[in-house]
Amino acid sequence: MVQFNLPKNSKILKGQYFKDKTGSSNIKIVHIYRWDPEKNENPREDTFEVDLNTCGNKVLDILNKIKNEIDSSLTFRKSCAHGVCGSCAMNVDGQNTLSCMKSHKDIKGDLRIFPLPHLKVLKDLVADLSTLYKQYESIEPWLKIKKSKSEKNEINQSKENRKKLDGLYECIMCACCSTSCPSYWWNGESYLGPAVLLQAYRWISDSRDEEKKERLKKVADKLKLYRCHTIMNCTSSCPKGLNPAKAIGSIKKMLATS
Numbered sequence: 001m002v003q004f005n006l007p008k009n010s011k012i013l014k015g016q017y018f019k020d021k022t023g024s025s026n027i028k029i030v031h032i033y034r035w036d037p038e039k040n041e042n043p044r045e046d047t048f049e050v051d052l053n054t055c056g057n058k059v060l061d062i063l064n065k066i067k068n069e070i071d072s073s074l075t076f077r078k079s080c081a082h083g084v085c086g087s088c089a090m091n092v093d094g095q096n097t098l099s100c101m102k103s104h105k106d107i108k109g110d111l112r113i114f115p116l117p118h119l120k121v122l123k124d125l126v127a128d129l130s131t132l133y134k135q136y137e138s139i140e141p142w143l144k145i146k147k148s149k150s151e152k153n154e155i156n157q158s159k160e161n162r163k164k165l166d167g168l169y170e171c172i173m174c175a176c177c178s179t180s181c182p183s184y185w186w187n188g189e190s191y192l193g194p195a196v197l198l199q200a201y202r203w204i205s206d207s208r209d210e211e212k213k214e215r216l217k218k219v220a221d222k223l224k225l226y227r228c229h230t231i232m233n234c235t236s237s238c239p240k241g242l243n244p245a246k247a248i249g250s251i252k253k254m255l256a257t258s
């Protein structure tokens with residue numbers, strides 16, 4: 001019988017245990033994935049006892065506290081701390097989310113924090129998003145109109161047409177959806193994935209854009225688009241409450257009826 005084993009160096013080992021030194025009775029046990037490319041070691045799961053009496057409510061507050069007070073080598077991305085930049089996306093308690101928006105109070109028991117799944121890890125909680133960014137660039141996410149027109153006139157949009165961008169323009173490219181999509185896990189190099197397809201649909205839907213047909217033609221590909229099998233993980237993982245699966249369905253419908 002064929003037996004599949006993970007390579008030995010990919011196994012997550014038990015890491016260091018950082019005991020609370022404050023004597024607090026309000027402690028959260030936090031397990032965090034660690035991997036350092038400069039050390040020739042397996043990934044490990046470190047455990048921290050965090051005093052919640054001196055910590056904000058969000059998962060990002062816990063990470064900041066650990067970095068500032070316990071282990072400064074802990075590496076993660078963050079910027080706005082208000083759910084706007086998308087940089088703090090990670091897997092918290094088994095779900096992809098923004099650590100600055102996720103309250104640790106919602107999580108009973110120990111807290112587990114991992115990088116976004118199925119991506120190469122650069123260090124600790126920082127996943128490699130370079131393929132996703134290249135895919136994003138490939139859909140040319142900017143307004144395409146004749147130069148002469150754009151230089152001379154203000155380009156107006158009716159309220160009705162502007163409304164068509166609701167549920168699309170709010171996307172912050174955090175990649176929570178794409179990295180929760182099984183089709184993207186297995187075909188990430190060729191399938192564009194829900195984040196990029198939602199963005200593609202955002203530009204296809206913009207009444208001011210003059211390259212709708214070309215944009216549709218570009219994504220009409222059995223690998224780029226039709227690898228979506230409507231599993232819907234993307235929509236349930238979007239921390240902004242958007243619906244990438246619906247956007248993908250709308251592109252398919254447009255192609256079927258055009």
Ligand code: SF4
Nearest residue numbers: 181228229231232234
């Ligand atoms: S609906 Fe499509 S994009 Fe969303 S998780 Fe499923 S396969 Fe992926």
Ligand code: SF4
Nearest residue numbers: 171172174175177238
């Ligand atoms: S659709 Fe939602 S989950 Fe996906 S990239 Fe945009 S904001 Fe993030």
Ligand code: FES
Nearest residue numbers: 079081086088100
């Ligand atoms: S830090 Fe910007 S979205 Fe979380």
